[in-house]
Amino acid sequence: xLTFSKEEFQLRVQKVKEKMEERGIEVxxxxxPANMNYVSGYNAWSFYVHQMVAVFLDEEEPVWIGRFMxxxxxxxxxxxxxxxxxxxxxxxxxxxxxxxxxxxxxVLKERGQGxxxxxxxxxNYYFTAQCYESLKKGLPNATFEDARGLVNxxxxxxxxxxxxxxxxxxxxxxxxxxxxINYLNVGxxxxxxxxxxxxxxxxxxxxxxGDYASIVPLMxxxxxxxxxxxxxxxxxYKDGDIVIFELAGCYRRYHSPMSRTxxxxxxxxxxxxxxxxxxxxxxxxxxxxKPGVTAEEAxxxxxxxxxxxxxxxxxxxxxxxGLNYPPDWGEHTISIRPGDKTVLQPNMTLxxxxxxxxxxxxxxxxxxxxxxxxxxxxLGNVERKLFIKE
Amino acid sequence: xLTFSKEEFQLRVQKVKEKMEERGIEVxxxxxPANMNYVSGYNAWSFYVHQMVAVFLDEEEPVWIGRFMxxxxxxxxxxxxxxxxxxxxxxxxxxxxxxxxxxxxxVLKERGQGxxxxxxxxxNYYFTAQCYESLKKGLPNATFEDARGLVNxxxxxxxxxxxxxxxxxxxxxxxxxxxxINYLNVGxxxxxxxxxxxxxxxxxxxxxxGDYASIVPLMxxxxxxxxxxxxxxxxxYKDGDIVIFELAGCYRRYHSPMSRTxxxxxxxxxxxxxxxxxxxxxxxxxxxxKPGVTAEEAxxxxxxxxxxxxxxxxxxxxxxxGLNYPPDWGEHTISIRPGDKTVLQPNMTLxxxxxxxxxxxxxxxxxxxxxxxxxxxxLGNVERKLFIKE
Numbered sequence: 001x002l003t004f005s006k007e008e009f010q011l012r013v014q015k016v017k018e019k020m021e022e023r024g025i026e027v028x029x030x031x032x033p034a035n036m037n038y039v040s041g042y043n044a045w046s047f048y049v050h051q052m053v054a055v056f057l058d059e060e061e062p063v064w065i066g067r068f069m070x071x072x073x074x075x076x077x078x079x080x081x082x083x084x085x086x087x088x089x090x091x092x093x094x095x096x097x098x099x100x101x102x103x104x105x106x107v108l109k110e111r112g113q114g115x116x117x118x119x120x121x122x123x124n125y126y127f128t129a130q131c132y133e134s135l136k137k138g139l140p141n142a143t144f145e146d147a148r149g150l151v152n153x154x155x156x157x158x159x160x161x162x163x164x165x166x167x168x169x170x171x172x173x174x175x176x177x178x179x180x181i182n183y184l185n186v187g188x189x190x191x192x193x194x195x196x197x198x199x200x201x202x203x204x205x206x207x208x209x210g211d212y213a214s215i216v217p218l219m220x221x222x223x224x225x226x227x228x229x230x231x232x233x234x235x236x237y238k239d240g241d242i243v244i245f246e247l248a249g250c251y252r253r254y255h256s257p258m259s260r261t262x263x264x265x266x267x268x269x270x271x272x273x274x275x276x277x278x279x280x281x282x283x284x285x286x287x288x289x290k291p292g293v294t295a296e297e298a299x300x301x302x303x304x305x306x307x308x309x310x311x312x313x314x315x316x317x318x319x320x321x322g323l324n325y326p327p328d329w330g331e332h333t334i335s336i337r338p339g340d341k342t343v344l345q346p347n348m349t350l351x352x353x354x355x356x357x358x359x360x361x362x363x364x365x366x367x368x369x370x371x372x373x374x375x376x377x378x379l380g381n382v383e384r385k386l387f388i389k390e
Numbered sequence: 391x392l393t394f395s396k397e398e399f400q401l402r403v404q405k406v407k408e409k410m411e412e413r414g415i416e417v418x419x420x421x422x423p424a425n426m427n428y429v430s431g432y433n434a435w436s437f438y439v440h441q442m443v444a445v446f447l448d449e450e451e452p453v454w455i456g457r458f459m460x461x462x463x464x465x466x467x468x469x470x471x472x473x474x475x476x477x478x479x480x481x482x483x484x485x486x487x488x489x490x491x492x493x494x495x496x497v498l499k500e501r502g503q504g505x506x507x508x509x510x511x512x513x514n515y516y517f518t519a520q521c522y523e524s525l526k527k528g529l530p531n532a533t534f535e536d537a538r539g540l541v542n543x544x545x546x547x548x549x550x551x552x553x554x555x556x557x558x559x560x561x562x563x564x565x566x567x568x569x570x571i572n573y574l575n576v577g578x579x580x581x582x583x584x585x586x587x588x589x590x591x592x593x594x595x596x597x598x599x600g601d602y603a604s605i606v607p608l609m610x611x612x613x614x615x616x617x618x619x620x621x622x623x624x625x626x627y628k629d630g631d632i633v634i635f636e637l638a639g640c641y642r643r644y645h646s647p648m649s650r651t652x653x654x655x656x657x658x659x660x661x662x663x664x665x666x667x668x669x670x671x672x673x674x675x676x677x678x679x680k681p682g683v684t685a686e687e688a689x690x691x692x693x694x695x696x697x698x699x700x701x702x703x704x705x706x707x708x709x710x711x712g713l714n715y716p717p718d719w720g721e722h723t724i725s726i727r728p729g730d731k732t733v734l735q736p737n738m739t740l741x742x743x744x745x746x747x748x749x750x751x752x753x754x755x756x757x758x759x760x761x762x763x764x765x766x767x768x769l770g771n772v773e774r775k776l777f778i779k780e
Binding site: 043127196202204211 | 479485510520523538584608618624718720
């Protein structure tokens with residue numbers, strides 16, 4: 001079930017160890033499911049219980065530690081030797097008496113790793129405050145530090161094999177968005193629209209299937225279109241509705257997001273104008289992006305264009321995307337905003353999403369891109385315009 | 391957009407405050423999205439950034455604190471007065487320089503709440519180790535304690551209005567599982583099967599639409615059927631495959647899960663025998679469950695039946711379910727396992743799932759139930775048997 005070659009996984013582990021060495025980290029406890037997948041291949045919906053991949057500077061292969069029943073999936077999906085897959089018993093699961101990190105502490109001590117410099121992913125969803133407290137209690141001789149972003153910043157430049165997955169996700173995206181816009185109509189229930197989106201994106205193409213996206217279809221509508229993270233109800237679309245689709249094609253956990261805005265019926269002047277400005281700005285940003293420019297310089301292109309119209313957008317206009325699990329398809333590295341001085345490089349993949357949100361309407365027109373040797377290319381391919389269905 | 395009456399929300403807040411008072415908690419910071427929804431009604435896919443609902447013992451209404459762009463959705467979905475909806479600026483989002491909990495600390499101090507006894511949900515996915523560190527740093531005069539489960543244990547007995555939602559989720563479940571079993575066949579790609587499941591569950595019934603379930607369709611197959619949290623690939627189903635569907639109908643964030651096992655072609659003796667034992671045990675547990683019995687007593691009924699066959703299952707055979715967000719539809723309260731002395735009460739809702747997992751195959755036949763005044767009733771309605779498609 002390996003999704004990349006064993007060699008590619010080993011190269012990733014090597015890069016992680018180099019970064020650990022550089023920072024004097026002896027043990028890295030990876031709890032971010034995407035980072036776990038990146039170094040081990042492990043892939044299952046088990047992150048609702050505590051689990052990790054531990055990388056030891058003085059051991060060749062990482063160790064997967066999780067719930068015993070998920071060790072079966074680890075043996076099937078990870079490249080690790082089976083003695084490096086360690087399961088804890090079920091009475092640790094969601095218990096008020098014992099914590100899985102107590103077990104992890106024991107494993108680390110047994111392996112002679114209990115008194116090391118240990119780094120943890122302090123701001124990851126799957127490393128709770130209690131995880132940290134339990135580890136500190138269980139390993140009083142260890143020192144702890146924050147490895148936030150350590151693996152994420154390695155992931156940020158994709159291998160050719162990863163780019164191939166991103167492009168497949170893009171193909172699913174193109175097909176799915178096209179189908180969604182075709183299906184949308186006045187009188188369709190929003191839940192049926194969401195159902196159709198799920199169907200096409202999960203089915204994928206004839207050549208390859210789709211995976212679940214890390215975020216559900218976001219489809220705010222009408223006067224709620226400015227509330228960009230609303231999902232759906234069972235109400236019907238009405239004439240005059242503004243509809244936003246923010247979706248992602250997903251192939252083997254790799255995401256290619258896109259958003260488009262559709263007017264059901266004749267658009268208002270305000271909507272047309274906002275869409276025009278958004279597209280103009282997005283085009284300018286994509287024309288600008290190439291290796292060597294920084295994330296904040298790309299944002300400035302957008303902001304300067306907006307300024308012409310007397311407008312201002314507070315929120316970032318994009319972020320790095322790729323391999324992920326719920327609740328986010330962003331990689332928590334690059335944000336295209338003032339202050340982010342990341343220099344863009346070939347094979348970085350970004351979702352450029354200059355969403356314009358107002359109290360009573362909104363416009364989103366966005367694309368996922370790959371930075372190429374000389375500029376950038378979009379991963380999906382749907383016309384960049386305000387769609388109008390009359 | 392309120393999903394329950396304002397009075398029901400206020401009653402919930404009152405119950406939370408009573409529990410706070412009992413424990414000497416002055417400020418409760420709720421970061422679990424399901425608990426946030428429970429007390430405020432707030433519902434959006436925004437939990438990938440830090441957010442919370444804060445309950446102050448000396449203030450009447452809770453305060454929503456989150457990303458400024460999500461404040462729009464908060465104003466639309468929560469019952470709270472608008473001055474109690476507070477947004478932080480975008481430069482706090484996934485920043486390596488500042489943390490949203492720094493902002494929260496400032497808000498608390500401004501409201502005169504910075505030196506109080508503050509409780510946080512220590513083991514919730516959306517309260518990371520960094521959240522806790524930042525709060526402790528920002529509020530040096532506060533004392534902190536763990537409110538893990540505080541709201542969850544209030545949620546565990548459902549109101550009649552919530553039971554109505556659970557029953558609707560059960561109707562979606564019944565329809566969806568029936569459709570899934572009908573659609574399943576040799577030669578169907580697993581991704582197309584998943585697509586069909588998503589379609590029917592999201593579309594819901596003619597009367598009401600479905601919501602997204604907190605866990606994606608779990609559908610381990612064949613020799614991988616024992617790896618219970620695997621999702622899907624784009625391979626085709628083969629003759630002789632064992633197929634497990636673990637799914638949930640969802641209505642307005644309320645879940646009614648179910649699992650069934652299907653044999654494509656003639657089942658092996660081993661499979662038939664395991665299915666028979668599973669159903670027998672499940673039936674006995676459901677016959678036993680009524681108000682007044684404990685969770686561990688219900689498990690003992692299962693374990694004793696299994697013992698007759700010389701079998702043993704380590705993992706819990708069920709848990710409380712209801713309102714939730716990814717990554718789990720379990721409520722992190724009751725586990726049906728040895729040591730759990732929770733006394734069952736009317737309007738508790740449980741997913742009874744005695745899954746039998748082996749290295750090379752597995753069986754899952756499970757039902758969601760409501761504890762009634764005299765026993766229990768299932769929320770979905772699909773025959774409890776090993777399905778065979780030849």
